[in-house]
Amino acid sequence: MYKLLMLSALALAPLVASANIQSQGDAFSPEKGLDLSSSFEAQRTAIVTALGDGKTYAEISPDDRQRVTSSLNRISGLLGDVQSVNQLPAATKVEVFNEQELVNTLLTQAREDSRLVCTREKKVGSHRATNSCMTVAERRRAREETEQQLSKMRRVQMPAAN
Template identity: 40%
Template sequence: MGTAIGATRLLFIGLLLAATTVDAKRGDEDVGLSLADTTTHADFQAQRAAIDEALAEPEQYSEMSRSSRSSLQASLDAIAARLEASGSLAAMSDAERDALAADAEDVNEMLETARHDSRIVCTREATMGSNRTRRVCLTVAQRRRQSEGAQRLRED
């Protein structure tokens, strides 16, 4: 009987660790462009595919506007055209590399901002006329819009 309890505990701990690992990995995927001197057009296309896949997920980039998405795609198209014309980053002139680095920085900044704004934050708020609280979950961007709207009302 002692070994059965020990085995059950061990199984429970194993399941708990597995669940914790899965939960920790969820939403931690950090996509962006990483351009090295050896980056080729094919390397870039693989990174772009990962970005497009992440953008297709409804939650991680939910607060990215259509204009930001089109601007992001335009920057990715420009990088792809430059890399396709030269073959690799190493074959480019210094001016072309600088322009490509600036485009890549813009892409990474847009992705980081959109991911940050799409993060969901939950708080417990008191219900009017009651001692009970309720859980309210909003994205960072939604909270910012509410705050700005309240500030505008106060100023008027």
């Protein structure tokens, strides 16, 4: 009975997944990235909203945020009133593609850095485990700071013994 239930659930999984993909329509998906084969303005609005929500791209730097915004503005200007990217001249297609890749690269890195990772840790001198949640970027900064402090401690020379 259990095997039959699992097999039927596995058989229905692709149908459920395709229904979710089709129901998203032209909305921007952080996993998929900016896709100019869909409605650009809908995706642009979704990206700007995600940049402002403080969660999806919490670790994006102000410079990268500005670069994403300016790239979206350039894409919008290059597309103009054209219905499809295929209607653009070849040189403009290349510019649009380069801007799209820049946006996707910056947003992918910021999204990965903004991912929250939680661990159970026991504080020194305590037997109680607590949850410690930090973003990937916060963990990287803490590790680099610790490495710098250890490096400074190694450089301090001990006084010569007589």
